[in-house]
Amino acid sequence: MNNFNFKSLAISGIAIASVLVLFKTVTAYGENNLSATSLINSRYRLTLAKNLPNCEKGNSLILNIQQSGIYLNASLLPPNANADTKKQFPLSGKLQNQKLHLSGKIDTSNFCQLPSSQNSPDQAITIQMSKLKNDHIPGQLKINNIPTTLEFTALAQTDQKETPKSNSH
Numbered sequence: 001m002n003n004f005n006f007k008s009l010a011i012s013g014i015a016i017a018s019v020l021v022l023f024k025t026v027t028a029y030g031e032n033n034l035s036a037t038s039l040i041n042s043r044y045r046l047t048l049a050k051n052l053p054n055c056e057k058g059n060s061l062i063l064n065i066q067q068s069g070i071y072l073n074a075s076l077l078p079p080n081a082n083a084d085t086k087k088q089f090p091l092s093g094k095l096q097n098q099k100l101h102l103s104g105k106i107d108t109s110n111f112c113q114l115p116s117s118q119n120s121p122d123q124a125i126t127i128q129m130s131k132l133k134n135d136h137i138p139g140q141l142k143i144n145n146i147p148t149t150l151e152f153t154a155l156a157q158t159d160q161k162e163t164p165k166s167n168s169h
Contacts, residue, residue: 040067040095043157044137046076048150063127063154070095076106076125091127100129100139108143129154 044063065074074091091104103126129139135156140149 044154045157046152046154048152074102102127
C-alpha cells in the first residue's frame with residue numbers, strides 16, 4: 001500500500017483533466033472558426049469588357065487553373081489552343097478571402113493578332129477575380145506594357161467529357 005500515494009493520483013487526475021479541457025477548447029475553436037478553402041472550377045472563359053489598345057478584335061481566353069488548397073497554378077490561352085503548339089506561360093497565385101490573385105507572364109498575341117513587328121510579346125500580367133457563388137465572376141487584369149486595367153467577366157466552363165450521354169432504348 002505504500003506505492004499508492006494520494007498526491008500522485010491527484011497530479012495524474014489534474015493532468016488528464018487539463019488535457020481533456022485543452023482538447024475540447026481547440027476542437028470547439030476549429031469547428032467554429034476554421035474551414036477548408038472552397039474548390040474553384042478548373043476552366044474559365046475570360047471575356048474582356050473592351051479590347052486592348054491597337055487590337056481591332058479581341059479574343060476570349062481560357063484560364064486553366066490547378067488548385068492545391070489556397071495555392072494556384074494557371075495558364076492563359078486562346079480557346080482553340082493546342083497544348084503542343086502553343087507556348088504556355090505559368091501563372092501562380094493564391095486564393096485568399098474568396099478572392100483569386102494570379103501573376104506571371106503571358107504571350108500578348110493570345111489576346112489578339114498583334115503585328116509581328118512587336119518585339120516583345122511576352123509581358124508580365126496580374127489577374128484578380130472575386131470569388132462569387134455564381135458562374136459569372138468579375139475580375140480585372142493588368143498587363144505590364146498597358147497603362148489601363150482591363151475589366152473582364154469569367155464564365156466557368158464545363159468539361160466536354162462530362163456532358164451526359166443521351167439514353168437510347
